[in-house]
Amino acid sequence: MKTYALKRLLISIPLVLVMTFVVFCIINITAAKHFASFMNDEGADPQVVELEVRRLHMHEPVVVRYLYWLQGVLFDLRVTQERRYIATFEDNDPDRGDDRYRFGGRSLKAPLEGVSGSYAVGGEVGSPVGILGTAKGVQTALDRRRLQAVEFTAAAPVPEGLALIVNAGSGAVPMPFAAKPDGTATLLLDLDALASRAAIDQIKSIDIDSAKPGTAVVTAQSVTRPIWQEAYPGDQRKRTIQITFPGDPGHHAQLGALKSPYVSKIVDRSEWTPDWAKIDNQIAEVHKKSVNAWQLSGRRGPEPEKPKLEKITFDRLEFDARALDPGPLKVEIQLSCGDGEKASQIRIGEVELSAEMQTFVLPFDRFPKGADLHRVTGIRLVSGGKGRAEFDDFRLRVDQIPLGCGIPNFGESWHKKQSVITLIFEKVKNTVLLTLWALFFTWLIALPAGVYGAVRQYSAGDKIVSFLTFIGMAMPSFFLAILVVFLVSLTYDIPKDSAFGWLNGLLPIAGRTSQNNSEMTTLGQMADVARHMILPALVAILGGLGGLQRVVRGTMLEERRKLYVTTAMAKGLPPSRVLFKHALRNAIIPFVASAGSILPALIGGSAFIEIIFEYPGIGKQMYDSVLTYDVPVVMANTLIVGLLLVIGNLLADFALAWVDPRISLEA
């Protein structure tokens, strides 16, 4: 038995690999082109695109890329889930009085200057953030998705009637400054409020105007919004606000946490409101710690499963890095160990970065003795001098164990900027749950229905069951799903207070949980999930039932005609015993054998169901990622579905050997 299982699994390994290779080749035929265009859509500058292409090995031939992917899956054990960090060791010139916060990504090139005169709203080409620059007449759309507001402050003395004139489209919107007690005046250019008054996408320039002549010194400060808030409702895409501001000499960049995948704080989307006072406090707090760069990551839902590190001893730390500015840059690598008060920093080495991207290896045996490497919580980079550096892929490596343990590295989703494993783990769980329930009920119904059909052949009941199974077999699953959605949507029209009012809203037609799922008790949550699963499972059951019932009915009929049944009957055994003990035992064999074939059908068939019922499973995930050419997600899905099929077929074989003593798995 064991050898058979082993043999089967060994045969499956090359099959699954070849299958993933085929899919990889297929999806990569056009993915590269779409990758570049996708990056351009995101507004990244060509340099960044180039970097990404290089990082993802998109310039290599398909086979090499596939090997990289395979290496990630089989041999790569990553401990941080966010795989890319850019450390900025920026020395701000204190003379410039640049004490404003600067928001945004790495291409913030034009610092805001306090000038009187005319502002033009524009953005650097390809920059991720709309930037207020000093160039006049630049006609660029103000990226409202990223910026929430721009705050203008006028230094005292404030000229009378100071106002901003927003020239948008064919009109101009005047906005007066509000005087403060200290003599200065502020104006919050709330982009949402502005949008209702002006065509914000067509802002040409912003002029400063006053009723009386004079000189005004106006500074501007932009306030970003958590951009998933409105721009992508319901999107689980990770949002990052990177807030950079000047710190003391010896700047730090807190880079990553090993235990917690997010750097500073995990913000639940639901509890995340742009409470800017709170953020200011946090900034002040961080400021005290003289940390240069600070990251806030937002993610919906609970914290993902952490990779279990405790049992693994690593041999070395690897990373790729380079200095972005010319000239070498010395960076000290520290590991943070432990949480809270017990936290300690261990210096593990210093590297000198050049302009070339290099791979650095820090063997752990050179680490100071007594370092509690099992409780590593983060990696810190400290630089004495100024300059900018780029770090890529912190990897903890093991020498002894050839296969990676823990979570295989499926890479990062191109589209959602999130590690694939966090993206699909839940989906796989959902699909397996749905498929297993559907399979269970299909069997539960098909077996008695098939036996009934054979025992009472050509009776009215048999004809009805046959008719229903025929419908189930002939109806395309997506059409069945449409019909079910339609029928259930009819119940939403029943008045709540009528006799059948309880039907209204009984069965939800989309999703996996209700909106308020997180507020329910554990039992309530389970009931909620079960309630959402009824309709998708029903359609899956109806689709799979027909074939199985026909199989049982056919074999049962065949067995009934056999001589041993006649003999048993002639001996005077009660018919029920003959049927259920003798005939059914034999009739059930093809039924069990078909289990192996029904599993792929259920998984494949459930894709349509998941799409129509918006059930977050791998089928829907696959559909979405195929449409967006998200290669890492497609590959991970393919591999997982392949493995599920292999395991399912193996289990079906075992079940067959168990049911039919004639079949021996040793052969």
Added chain:
Amino acid sequence: MAVLAPKATFVAQALMVRSPNQIAWAKLKQHTLAVYGGIVLIVLYVAAAFADLIAPYDFATQFRTKPWHPPSEVHWRHADGKFALPFIYNTVKVRDEAYQAHYVEVSPQNIEYLKLRFGPEFKEAPREYRLRLFPRGDPHKFLGLMTMERRLFGVESTDALNRPAFFLLGSEQLGRDLFSRLLYGARVSLSVGLIGVTITFTLGMLVGGISGYFRGKVDVVLQRLIEMIMLLPGFYIMLALRAALPPDLGTVQTYFAIIFILAFVGWAGLARTTRGLVMSISQNDYVTASRALGVGSLSLIVRHILPQTFSYAIVVASMAIPGYMLGESGLSYLGLGIQEPYSSWGNMLQAAGTGNDIKSHPWVLVPGFMIFITVVAFQFLGDGLRDAFDPKTVLQAKKGAA
């Protein structure tokens, strides 16, 4: 046959003179459901072939003023109650207080209401548009040969702003006739199965034949290949393959791409069963005899062995065609198959988006039922064919013959 005892009945003697195919044909004719299935299929395929003629309008003809128009009401009586040849009235879209659109006929009964509703600028007078046979309509190429203006039935109407139209099954979002689109779509949906099965068969039977005939290393390699293809999750491969094709592919290319994708996923199962059959057939003496006579391997497989499996193949074909239809309609439903403005039964179902859509215009479900009917017909026919070619089932004697 020659060893049959002389006491054999009339039926047995009657059987003796018939070829196996004749027996199968006779058995098939006795299978009522299969006969009905066959008739339905013949009707559908003929309708698809003559879609140009039968459809009252072109698949792309839009009636901009009549989106989501319910099936036209055919009148048999004039306003005064006298019997008339079938005619329809033109309709006007009216929105009620809840901004729900519905259509009101411009008939003598409704004209007062319409004048009240639209005011004096409503000028249209009630007029009966007679349903005609062979009216002038959208020009088309009949059977791809000659340009024709005549369609089988419909109303003749001028190019007015609110042009009257005869919708047998209602219209869809852009005011295109659902019945016409259904017929044009049938060309895609019905032919995909036939062409796909042809490809699958050529490939599956050839590979299965080679694998079963040569055995040994060839067999091992081909079987591993087949196992791999069978292991591929079909739907996912379909998605991935479709994604690999450029999205702006032309309709004809898309059509053949879909067939290729479906055939690629589907041939392995047939190859495996063919291999088993070929293995047992090649044990026969006549195969050895042919080989001794110096017949080449390929010619032996193709001309002598594979024909023995044809009866089995025909059964599997009729059972496999629905799979192709479902695959095509599924892909088109997801927006990955046949693209607008061309129609297929799958992409027509895209209009059935939500429950509310279906509630307000249930006729969008018709393509789904057409798929269902076709699949059932193929299943019945396949059932009948299987029984007909199965030597175990007995040809029932005609009543009074024995």
